[in-house]
Amino acid sequence: MGSSHDRDVVLIDSDSDSELQHVSKRHKPDSDAPMAPFRKPFMQDSDSDRQESESGRPLSEPPTLAVEGEVSGFGDSESESESEDEAGNAQSVGDDQSITNGQNHQVSDGHHGLLPLTNSSVDSSDLDEIAGGDIANSANEDDKASSVAMQRTIYETRKYLKTRGIMAFLQEYLPATALSENILELIVKLGFVPRNIPPLAQGENLLQLIKLLHLAMKRVRQLRARLDDFYTVDHVLDKLRSAKKILVITGAGISTSLGIPDFRSSKGFYSRISNLGLSDPQEVFDLDIFHTDPSIFYSIAYLILPPDNVYAPLHKFIKLLQDKGKLLRNYTQNIDNLEANAGIEYTKMIQCHGSFAFATCVTCGYQVKGEEIYPQMRNKEIPYCPKCAAQRKRMMNKDDTYVEESYGVMKPNITFFGEALPSLFHDNINHDLRETDLIISIGTSLKVAPVAEIVDKVPLDVPQVLINKDPIHHCNFDVSLLGYCDDVVSYLCDRLGADWDIDHSDYKKLVGDGSNLELETTKEKGVYNIRNLEREAELASMPPAVLEEPDLIVLEPTLN
Structure with missing residues (x-):
């Protein structure tokens, strides 16, 4: 570590360095006097x-x-x-x-x-x-x-x-x-x-x-200790059969199989908005900036619109838990509303950072289905509230009246920086923490409070399972199943039997004849890899290719 006044101690893990904090909080010492050791x-x-x-x-x-x-x-x-x-x-x-x-x-x-x-x-x-x-x-x-x-x-x-x-x-x-x-x-x-x-x-x-x-x-x-009697895949399978109140936490990783990159890893999104004159790309989702100039958000909103009527096998896995009466709640950090596409009921789902399902007038609170403003968003236009249109027009025609740029503007019900989390989160979380008998965290790095705190707040005897492409070292999951989310849940359901088949067209292809998805043990207790042999063979036979920038971004917002 250097001692220069111009050098910052910076984050090694780039997953959340700029997203947890907007304004630098560099400490200015009160005195130049040297401090004793x-x-x-x-x-x-x-x-x-x-x-x-x-x-x-x-x-x-x-x-x-x-x-x-x-x-x-x-x-x-x-x-x-x-x-x-x-x-x-x-x-x-x-x-x-x-x-x-x-x-x-x-x-x-x-x-x-x-x-x-x-x-x-x-x-x-x-x-x-x-x-x-x-x-x-x-x-x-x-x-x-x-x-x-x-x-x-x-x-x-x-x-x-x-x-x-x-x-x-x-x-x-x-x-x-x-x-x-x-x-x-x-x-x-x-x-x-x-x-x-x-x-x-x-x-x-x-x-x-x-x-x-x-x-x-x-x-x-405060890190919980891992359970001594819950560390194998068989333990996970047995618990899936017996659990009655499963709490599922999901993040952007559950949608990547649809060709939709998560917000953090997409360079294309940042490069597309670099010409907006913002000091931080996240200012696009700052509530104060939206009220000052909503055109900034709507100039890029088309990039983050969710696709229509699609969902991944993972979404259908959560729906399967719901159908079997095992799903207590799905706490999702995603705003794409794909869970609803898969048939997950709104009573079983908490969209922690809101979603595009609805849009609300920032002036009068009039609400419409989100899809009603999609045409304007795709055309990079600002959608206005029909209830406030006449008043906005009258005010705009008066020279002596100041009209805020966001007056009568419709805003998607996604949680911007500066907004509180949806009330449904606070209305349900403490009850669900007491009731759950199994935690499954899928496709999220668990970096952002308060969703990241869920795994630390449940009773110590409740098993916790991670399904993610990469391990998470700051949480003590009892079992970590590493691989593509769709592969992992397909492997588990195939092991559980025919009545656990996932209702998705890709499920049979993923499972194959039962030998395509392979379990690989690691040196660490409770940590396993799920390999898709067919995908690995296809990738090995292909020449290296330069990935194109995506045309669609699904945002997993993070909040202060």
Whole structure:
């Protein structure tokens, strides 16, 4: 890490670097005075961590950080509401494992009358997860080896923290007199990269790094422990047969088999809107900008319109769970409304980021089916509300009357930056967290709150299954089935028997004679690959081709 004031600590995992935070929150130090190094707390009792773990509640005196003879508590108001189970996993006891809002959680500055941790707040967007998937898929063997070593270091560091507790962890991993570089290095070993800290020069960022280390430790300690009796594909099959209230979380990865790339990986979308004069492409979906000039959104809206009457085998798998009376709810982050195309009932579906299913006038609230404004959107025109048309015309004809550009404009019911999540999410999530008996997360990186928090809020004994092209390292899924989503669910349904056949024209082709989809074990317990042998053979026989830019983008929005 360099010490230049012009250098930022940036995200290693590019999956969410610019999407969780719009405005840079670079910390400006209050003073140019050099900061003394951080000195580790002195452990009065070597058994203190064991006492904390066995008692199930924090010690009465929080761990402290000594700076210039003063102390700053790690035990702020947030951490004091946690307890640890016997495995050392922190669980929230103050909120009944509930999700209360759609905002990123803020780490309190509660310093208990001690030294404040600067004026700069710290929240979950200040720490980005280190994900080894992109590096591990690299053709460079050195990069692969480096990724494996990094993941091993993260695993061992987190394991020590969760099993030994904070005090022993700090004693083991920090020198007696710790500088900013030491704290930053420890944050990285825990699997996170800060991106909103000042340069390392003169130690003016020490307190900010202490707060970030606190947040990193808190997040690690909240990770659930994997179930000891749920780690094989047979366990997944048995649970699918017996489960009655399955909660399914879906993201943009479930639609890629339709030739629709997800928003994050599509360079075509960003390049198409680069001439709009925006500092950040995401400003296209900023509510304030929409009200100022709706033409910006509608100049590119045709690119993100969902296709008509199509759906993937994965969508039909969710419909199959519904038909069997097993689907508690599908929480989808997608806005394409393809779940409805597949026949999933609206009572069984929460569109966390809204959808194109309906459009609403931003002035009077008049609502129409989304397809009614598709013609204008395809023509890059602004659709106007028929109820407000006459009044808008009268106001426009008056020279002394200011008319907001968005007056009487119809807006698709997709959640823009600056908007709250749909009320249906908050109306149902806490009930569903209590009721579910199986979690299946499909085609999403689980990077964005509050949807990403669902897997951390369910009871610890509820099995969790991941179906995704790449592994997710910041969540402890009991079983990870890696591969194309359609391939994975087709493999599972084929194993379950004829009454689990997916009602989709591609299902029989995917399954073949029963030998096309192959299960491959890995070195990691509970992690499996699902291979499509026919697809692999076809790809191997084809010459390398340059992929064309897509003409259609399906957006999986992310929210602050």
